[in-house]
Amino acid sequence: MPRVRLHYYALFREQAGRQSESLETPARTPAELYAELAACHGFRLSPSQLKVAVNSDFSNWDRTLRDGDEIVFIPPVAGG
Amino acid sequence: MKAFAFTLDPIDAARLAAPLEATAGGAFAAFEGRVRDTSEGRAVTGLEYEAFEALALAEGERIVLEAIERHGALRARCVHRLGRLAVGDVAVCVGVTAAHRAEAFAACREIIDAIKHRLPIWKKEHYAGGDSGWVNCDHCAPAPESRAAHFDYSRQMALPEIGAAGQRRLAESSVVVIGAGGLGCAVLTALAGAGIGTIRIVDHDVVQPTNLHRQPLYAQADVGRPKAIAAAERLAAYNPSIRLLPLVTRLEDANADALIAEGDVVVDCSDNFAAKFLVNDAAVRTGRPAVIASVYQYEGQLQVVRAGDGGSCLRCQWPEATRDGLVGNCEQSGVLGPVPAILGGLQAMEVLKLLLDLPGQLRDEVLLVDLLAHGERRLRAPRNPRCAGSCVLVENSRDGTPPPELEVTLSLAAAAAEGYRIIDIREPLEREREPLPLAGQQALPLGRLLEGELDLEPQLRYLLVCAHGVRSRAAAELLRSRGLENVWSLRGGLAALSG
Numbered sequence: 167m168p169r170v171r172l173h174y175y176a177l178f179r180e181q182a183g184r185q186s187e188s189l190e191t192p193a194r195t196p197a198e199l200y201a202e203l204a205a206c207h208g209f210r211l212s213p214s215q216l217k218v219a220v221n222s223d224f225s226n227w228d229r230t231l232r233d234g235d236e237i238v239f240i241p242p243v244a245g246g
Numbered sequence: 247m248k249a250f251a252f253t254l255d256p257i258d259a260a261r262l263a264a265p266l267e268a269t270a271g272g273a274f275a276a277f278e279g280r281v282r283d284t285s286e287g288r289a290v291t292g293l294e295y296e297a298f299e300a301l302a303l304a305e306g307e308r309i310v311l312e313a314i315e316r317h318g319a320l321r322a323r324c325v326h327r328l329g330r331l332a333v334g335d336v337a338v339c340v341g342v343t344a345a346h347r348a349e350a351f352a353a354c355r356e357i358i359d360a361i362k363h364r365l366p367i368w369k370k371e372h373y374a375g376g377d378s379g380w381v382n383c384d385h386c387a388p389a390p391e392s393r394a395a396h397f398d399y400s401r402q403m404a405l406p407e408i409g410a411a412g413q414r415r416l417a418e419s420s421v422v423v424i425g426a427g428g429l430g431c432a433v434l435t436a437l438a439g440a441g442i443g444t445i446r447i448v449d450h451d452v453v454q455p456t457n458l459h460r461q462p463l464y465a466q467a468d469v470g471r472p473k474a475i476a477a478a479e480r481l482a483a484y485n486p487s488i489r490l491l492p493l494v495t496r497l498e499d500a501n502a503d504a505l506i507a508e509g510d511v512v513v514d515c516s517d518n519f520a521a522k523f524l525v526n527d528a529a530v531r532t533g534r535p536a537v538i539a540s541v542y543q544y545e546g547q548l549q550v551v552r553a554g555d556g557g558s559c560l561r562c563q564w565p566e567a568t569r570d571g572l573v574g575n576c577e578q579s580g581v582l583g584p585v586p587a588i589l590g591g592l593q594a595m596e597v598l599k600l601l602l603d604l605p606g607q608l609r610d611e612v613l614l615v616d617l618l619a620h621g622e623r624r625l626r627a628p629r630n631p632r633c634a635g636s637c638v639l640v641e642n643s644r645d646g647t648p649p650p651e652l653e654v655t656l657s658l659a660a661a662a663a664e665g666y667r668i669i670d671i672r673e674p675l676e677r678e679r680e681p682l683p684l685a686g687q688q689a690l691p692l693g694r695l696l697e698g699e700l701d702l703e704p705q706l707r708y709l710l711v712c713a714h715g716v717r718s719r720a721a722a723e724l725l726r727s728r729g730l731e732n733v734w735s736l737r738g739g740l741a742a743l744s745g
Binding site for chain 1: 425427428429430515516517518519522539540541542543545546547563564568570573575576579581586612614616618619621623624625626627628
């Protein structure tokens with residue numbers, strides 16, 4: 167199982183209660199990983215409402231996760 | 247007959263009043279605003295008025311019709327002068343016909359007050375000493391002593407990348423700032439301090455007590471006043487050498503293109519998704535770079551949209567415009583003052599990098615800033631070839647063959663909205679006699695243009711304008727023969743516009 171590093175921003179940071187974490191995951195794609203985390207941390211946004219970046223690139227939801235990937239879930243924010 | 251109009255010619259009060267005659271009208275009240283010979287103790291020799299016409303005409307019409315309705319008047323009209331005026335000239339004239347004098351006076355008073363307060367009209371005062379200064383509105387005139395004070399840019403000009411040439415470029419630049427809240431206060435202060443020549447401040451809202459902790463441009467006494475006006479006033483006192491143009495209006499589909507085309511860069515400091523996507527789309531259509539930021543509690547995001555030169559846009563990442571209400575804003579989720587201050591500072595930094603062509607500009611990237619952990623993350627966000635927005639269309643139209651006609655017929659506001667860079671090729675004296683009806687356009691006399699003084703960029707569209715369209719046609723023809731395909735001439739020149 168790959169070990170990935172997650173970074174949380176905005177409401178994900180609030181809901182996860184942390185800024186980042188490392189975890190080993192059975193998920194093969196960002197989509198599966200998000201589903202796993204949504205169940206565990208109670209994330210309410212659906213994947214279509216947010217973006218994912220893997221290793222500093224905006225990514226598709228179905229790319230293959232690799233050991234050591236850095237993953238950021240990016241919620242939309244609009245405050246000014 | 248329009249209830250509100252602009253004119254470049256002297257106002258004839260009798261002609262204005264004639265269509266207002268009505269047999270039921272027992273009263274006719276008129277007001278004339280005239281150019282006086284002093285302003286705040288200084289001798290004035292003349293004035294120049296300019297307006298954001300597309301917006302002012304619609305708003306002026308609304309003001310007159312509202313006053314007729316509210317006071318039960320029969321008929322009313324208002325005409326405002328534009329261009330150069332001498333002392334004693336009539337600058338604005340209002341006429342109202344009503345059954346009785348009370349309604350006539352009241353409607354007349356309301357119209358002139360609203361015209362002065364709500365319309366985007368600016369005046370430049372020429373003083374006896376030969377100098378001049380822009381007076382944005384009744385409230386925005388800086389005190390005489392601060393007007394005389396010197397704003398010294400030497401510390402920023404000492405930077406080798408800036409120098410006198412960079413400072414001049416900033417003075418010739420025009421920036422449109424959408425939203426004068428937390429981000430806006432920081433952006434506006436930094437850009438005013440840097441000496442950006444023209445700053446338009448667009449905000450429809452008024453100052454509220456809950457704004458003050460993160461919006462230090464406003465004083466407690468400003469609560470309840472329009473933010474755009476209060477900000478312009480404060481910034482005019484801070485740096486009297488720049489032009490501040492407040493617009494108390496909401497950014498909408500109908501005005502977004504024209505507003506954003508007025509600047510070289512647009513800075514989005516709005517606080518909602520609807521406005522951010524409006525800014526993005528208008529920036530894409532008009533080819534203007536947009537510096538967009540958002541904050542959330544202790545964090546922020548920053549993105550520079552440069553669709554005009556092939557970059558990605560907001561919709562490349564967010565194909566479906568995010569609905570407001572999905573995630574909290576400052577009101578619902580809270581925000582700490584330094585967060586918009588820092589993100590706004592970063593926006594101003596990107597604006598200056600763009601205008602001065604400094605290295606390290608954000609391009610096809612989203613910057614995530616976490617101010618609790620002090621983490622900064624630069625994510626690559628390239629153009630999405632299936633982007634639902636118009637950035638792809640811009641690319642496609644650029645690949646296509648430009649229309650072969652050398653001349654186009656359209657208003658300057660429409661040209662700007664369609665992405666043409668307007669160049670006034672008349673001589674300085676001609677320009678002074680008759681300013682372009684659309685402010686903030688580039689001016690370079692024909693000879694200097696043909697000598698290559700301006701680096702015309704092949705991917706941009708240029709519209710050359712002269713008095714009658716003869717010189718501009720010849721110039722466009724010549725530039726096309728030199729391989730610049732995207733150059734057009736305004737058919738009939740300015741004469742055709744006013745005719």
